[in-house]
Amino acid sequence: MRAAVFHGPRDLRIVDVPEPTSPAVGEAIVRVRRAAICGTDAAEWDHGPLLARPPVTLGHEFTGEIVEAGSSADGFAPGQRVVSGAGVWCGDCEWCRRGRTNLCAAYRTLGLHLDGGLAGYVRVPTRTLVAVPDHLSDDAAAIAQPLAVALHALRRSGIRPGESCVILGVGGIGGFIVAGAAARGVSPLIAMDVDDRRLATATSIGATAAVNVRDRDLVEAIRAATDGVGPDVIIEATGAPHAPAAAIAAVKRGGRILLVGLQGAPRELDLLRATVNEVEITTTLAHVCGQDLPEAVAVLATTDVAARTIGPTIALGDVVERGIRLLAERTATGKILVDPWA
Numbered sequence: 001m002r003a004a005v006f007h008g009p010r011d012l013r014i015v016d017v018p019e020p021t022s023p024a025v026g027e028a029i030v031r032v033r034r035a036a037i038c039g040t041d042a043a044e045w046d047h048g049p050l051l052a053r054p055p056v057t058l059g060h061e062f063t064g065e066i067v068e069a070g071s072s073a074d075g076f077a078p079g080q081r082v083v084s085g086a087g088v089w090c091g092d093c094e095w096c097r098r099g100r101t102n103l104c105a106a107y108r109t110l111g112l113h114l115d116g117g118l119a120g121y122v123r124v125p126t127r128t129l130v131a132v133p134d135h136l137s138d139d140a141a142a143i144a145q146p147l148a149v150a151l152h153a154l155r156r157s158g159i160r161p162g163e164s165c166v167i168l169g170v171g172g173i174g175g176f177i178v179a180g181a182a183a184r185g186v187s188p189l190i191a192m193d194v195d196d197r198r199l200a201t202a203t204s205i206g207a208t209a210a211v212n213v214r215d216r217d218l219v220e221a222i223r224a225a226t227d228g229v230g231p232d233v234i235i236e237a238t239g240a241p242h243a244p245a246a247a248i249a250a251v252k253r254g255g256r257i258l259l260v261g262l263q264g265a266p267r268e269l270d271l272l273r274a275t276v277n278e279v280e281i282t283t284t285l286a287h288v289c290g291q292d293l294p295e296a297v298a299v300l301a302t303t304d305v306a307a308r309t310i311g312p313t314i315a316l317g318d319v320v321e322r323g324i325r326l327l328a329e330r331t332a333t334g335k336i337l338v339d340p341w342a
Helices: 039-047 144-157 173-183 196-204 218-225 243-250 271-276 289-302 305-309 320-328
Strands: 002-008 011-016 027-036 061-069 081-084 121-125 129-131 165-168 189-193 209-212 233-236 256-259 280-283 310-315 335-339
Touching: 027 081, 039 320, 061 121, 061 144, 081 144, 129 289, 144 173, 144 233, 144 256, 144 280, 144 289, 165 173, 165 218, 165 243, 173 189, 173 196, 173 289, 173 305, 189 196, 189 218, 196 209, 196 305, 209 218, 218 243, 233 243, 243 256, 243 271, 289 305, 305 310, 310 320, 320 335
Parallel strands: 165 189, 165 233, 189 209, 233 256, 256 280, 310 335
Antiparallel strands: 002 011, 027 061, 027 121, 027 335, 061 081, 081 129
């Protein structure tokens, strides 16, 4: 089978590799029908390895059909359509016992530490799988994992209907956070970005206002959009160096900040201001498969989020030039899907 195997910076090779066989206890072999690529894949290709352990087949967002299942397969059987989470957890450590499987002491990620879904077939633990309803398309199911990341972020933020929320950065995960917040009845829901196309998409999936902050002071823009007092919640999904400090300066007294975007270096923050204003600062990582992935599938099955966020579908052989390179250059439009059999 063909697979997109990552070897190092700017070195992603489409090569023939052996198909996975003989699933062990609690494993299944999935024939990939659609995969998706994201900023993590692009970052690894552009200047990794960061988290990846090459050589490894990329791809942690994918859906497909089970072709073979080992014993103790959690009720899954050949012929079932499924979507997979990205993380594999041990089930025995302190964090797993608390239900925080995304913090597992032995956490490994498909497509970074284990071979992933940018291939014809992939071997996965069945506990990472969720069944796909018949009426949900492969294209839509392929984005369940990143939507699950967004839903986990919203859970961590504690956002409630009726609270005001500003989301900084609405491409990728930020866009899915908009969709999840809208589904939860959050309003006003204000999207901020430097790209009008991403802002238009955010409006179409539930943002009540969209603000382009390319040539504006971010703190002033946030305050202007929230009657000068700041929002109840700011969700920072850009990873931009200045954004966490701006969030502290702009959030309402007693407000909350959720950091989603990954920072590439330590940042200086005004913690005195955060303390005297009783600002809560929370972080988030990945998703809890058993909680967030089923909800993501349900949202995709009952809304038009997929239709409004999915971009082009490309062949596996084009994954660099028509996919990952565009993400690295920040010129991609919509969620790019990959057909590994095209």
